[in-house]
Amino acid sequence: MSGTTPPPGDPQDVPGGPGGGAPTGAAGDPPASATSDSGVRRGAALMAGGTAVSRLLGFLRAMVVIAAVSATGQVADAFSVANKLPNVLYMLLAGGVLNAVLVPQVVRAYKRDAGQEYVDRLLSFGFTVLAGATVALTLAAPLLVRLYADACSPAQTSLATSFAYWCVPQLFFYGAYALLGQVLNARGSFGPYMWAPVVNNLVSMAGFGVFIALVGQVRSAEELTAGQVALFGGSSTLGVVAQALVLVPFLRRAGVRYRWRWGLRGSGLGRAGTVATWTFLGLAIGQLGYVVVSRVASAAPGETCDPSTAIAGNAAYDYAFMLFMLPHSLVTVSLATALFTRLSAQAHDADVDGVRAGLSSGMRVVGLFTLLAGAGLVVLAEPVVRLIMPSESQDGAVQAVAGVLVAMAVGLPAFGAWSMCQRVYYAYEDAKGMVPVQVVMAVVVAGGALLSRALLPNSSWVAGAGAAMSVSYLVGTVLAMRALRGRLAGRIDGGQIVRTHVRAGLGALAAAGAGWGVLQVLQGSGPGGFVGAVLQCVVVAGVMGLVYLGALRLLRVRELDLLLAPVTSRLRRRLGRRSV
Template identity: 80%
Template sequence: MSGATPPPGDPQDLPGDPASPSEPVRPTGGDRPAGGDRPAERPGDGVRRGAALMAGGTAVSRLLGFLRAMVLAVAIGGTGQAADAFSVANKLPNVLYMLLAGGVLNAVLVPQVVRAYKRHAGQEYVDRLLSFGFAVLAGATVVLTLAAPWLVRLYADPCSDAQIALATSFAYWCVPQLFFYGAYALLGQVLNARGSFGPYMWAPVVNNLVSIAGFGLFIALSGQVRSADDWSDAQIALFAGSATIGVACQALVLVPFLRRAGVRYRWRWGLRGSGLGRAGTVATWTFIGLAIGQLGYVVVSRVASAAPGATCSPTTQIAGNAAYDYAFMLFMLPHSLVTVSLATALFTRLSAQAHDGDVPGVRASLSSGLRVVGLFTLLAGAGLVVLAEPVVRIILPSQPQGTVDAIAGVVVAMAVGLPAFGAWSMCQRVYYAYEDAKGMVPVQVVMATVVVAGTLLGQAVLPNSAWVAGAGLSMSVSYVVGTLLAMFALRRRLGGAVDGARVLRTHARAGLAALVAGGVGYGVLAAVGGTGPDGFPGAVVQCAAVGTVMTLVYLGLLRLLRVRELDQLLGPVLRRVRGRR
């Protein structure tokens, strides 16, 4: 949904904003140019290089994120009281992180910082923006930490007082992550605006390493603790404190890179005459739109927390909030590896085209992004649907089959919406490029309504074991609705057609190829599953075999159907491979 919450430890949908090759960002007072003093490039090379660097950082972080998830599941399980309590507590700082990085910074900081460094006294403007941001983050962190008991009650509806008490204790330790998530996003966007892409996308690696070490120490000292009644204060501090220290390290590791990027930050206070008035207006509307999405997510979270049922067994294998988090992590993997990287690399170009009034250029960039991203997300969505069970088994090898099946059902419900989610993300970039957060609000209201209505309908007609899957399916429907509404609205803004016919033709041919590849994949999965090993080794064999066959079938059909966008998606990889020969 528009306000979906990412799992902790990784940037999800954040435009790191590499410099556009056609209009490099040059600092006004630093010691290193952000985009200049390099040999001339072919158009698009800088975009692809920035996307590759960001994708590399995200890939390593994701791999460590999976290891973190494995260790987390060993400590508290994939379902049950302790897992759901920690999920509720740890999502509270992620909500604000999403509000800031998923929208306000995209809409405000990227365009403002890029423009600031092109004019005299640009660093002073950035200093004021950062100072204001740090002050707001600090105040919000203090207030929301004190409000932890009420926030837990807002997002959770469990049947156990012990689970509520445990979630509240976790929240006191987890909510301070708000400040560090926000500081990470603020500093990272400034670095990216100066052409320093790597630190922002690689910093979450530090977060994951610290968290893994802390959770590992917890397991060594306490073993697995799944019941909400069995936690001491020291165990709570070690477990939740490890998560918070990881986020703090993720932010602090960026500080040394600021000076290397030519940023000399000084605390400067005062908004009068700083030019932040327009940015504040954009931020307000962005916040309103994303807050609407969060209202929908409150309903999802409460339904998920109630799903385990009246017995509220510590070892229940019914999907709840923790199962939602694991499924969402898998859902976001292909999106963050490719969609975010491509959309991020295109965002500066879109911003420059919008600023220059180049409407045909914006249309062309949007069309290209929708078509290229669609090729990947259609295959990735089909792959997740086919391989949901073995993929969950790989990341949660210690969990019983009932828990794996519960999470896999949620993965399937979310995965069918992956192509629409990628398209919605591209449409958002156009709104952000025009600094038109207000224009997105009606679309976000409809999307949130679809999520709420679908989740409550699922709760009313489905067994409690399927409530979270029903919420995931409602999210998928909301992405489809949001994309259609956004494309219709963008037609008016861009003065006519947005190349919709071409986009639909590409998606139709790629969708047909994905369906065929999925059918073949199911056949291979049945054959390998019936003859191969069981458990974790079997899951690895199934994913490798089915994934390889599906990819080859899909690529072959795209060639047969003459889908030209395949060259845009694979071109940089093929050129690099040929260059090494």
């Protein structure tokens, strides 16, 4: 599953199945206003800053939610199912259409005469589709909850449905945010789109804070009144509403004057619609696997559904996945997206050698980072989880989430490799070619989750599903590389890719061993609680980083220079300025 519950307001990494959606920037040409070097750097800086702040606030929001409803138990799992529904639905019903059809058309419309009139028609069409889908799916909230949850009690199912009535309307506002944000990007205004999720997090956290002040922490479904459900679920939705509406003043500032216009006849959307169809199919296949995982996770607490037990369920899965996605979203996405533009140009020019070299280089450089990041998450799983759960009094809840995180983290290198394979598929505009791979990955995820339920104790069901997800990324990468070999003239530079990963893997094992030893010392003699978790993460991460870099030097892994190139060049520039 390439996506999960993101820091709120970022519907790019949503709960999903194998394959995920199109990578950022996969659709359409870059805006004309951003093609200069200065425009690219300025836009990249604004986007990176917005993403980093949004991720940070997303973790703070998670801490507030955990303080209100814990990370395990009936209320946490009920809210988890309900609040992920609009993200899942956005990805399925709007994400594919927006990425494959509307976004490229918006970008191109501003490059010709009468562009605003055409954009008005695209926006009107998009708003209409979103509104109709949102109304229909809100009415279907009880069915959606029963599809994604095999809840352990009628009270939990009822609570999840009540939350869903408040949360599913987020679908419209997520879609509106994406549409309006892409219009701003096409006009050369990058900052608002990436910074708007900050508003979402602040607004929702304020509402959750009011809930905590009035109610405190609740774990049992029977404890919540209708008004309290409205306050908690409504706070989540109000944040998404604010995220969309905050873009409106910036549209006016960018010179966009939207007017309702209808009619898309002769717009040339037929070919793009075909791409969207295959994109949607791939996303839907992935969701079939995730439905199985969600139902297994919701059933994990057992028939008694005792809210005092700390057994990983849907909420624990979401928090573990949020931590799993952090290295990918902050580093891997940046590396892969930077490479994607070049891959697209090479694919367009039929430069097979260039695409092969780009894929090889990208997989090797991304692998250096993901191997260390995965090892770090495995070693530091419990301290890292404790950072987002400082209010959690039960050690069992921390250990439950940490166990799921470890199962996912071992698959982080394979996830990075699969992400690079995706970029090649999208560079060739071949969403159809990924579908067979996505089918196999979905079968692995669903089969692994069901096998875990059949063979493991219920306390390990969700961790087993996380391990199945990790296996699916490895299987998907192998199958995708075999398929891409045919497109790349029978060669994919597999030998060099494997050699680099083996050497870096040895370095990661050495780093993990050193980090584990230091962690045992700190846990035995250092402070505990939140302060101890911060100390452990900082010290152990530092030790592992140094050991890893030293091992890569000893093993002569030359891709290290490519990974560190942006940092070293910046340091040289700064030192040069000081010397002058």
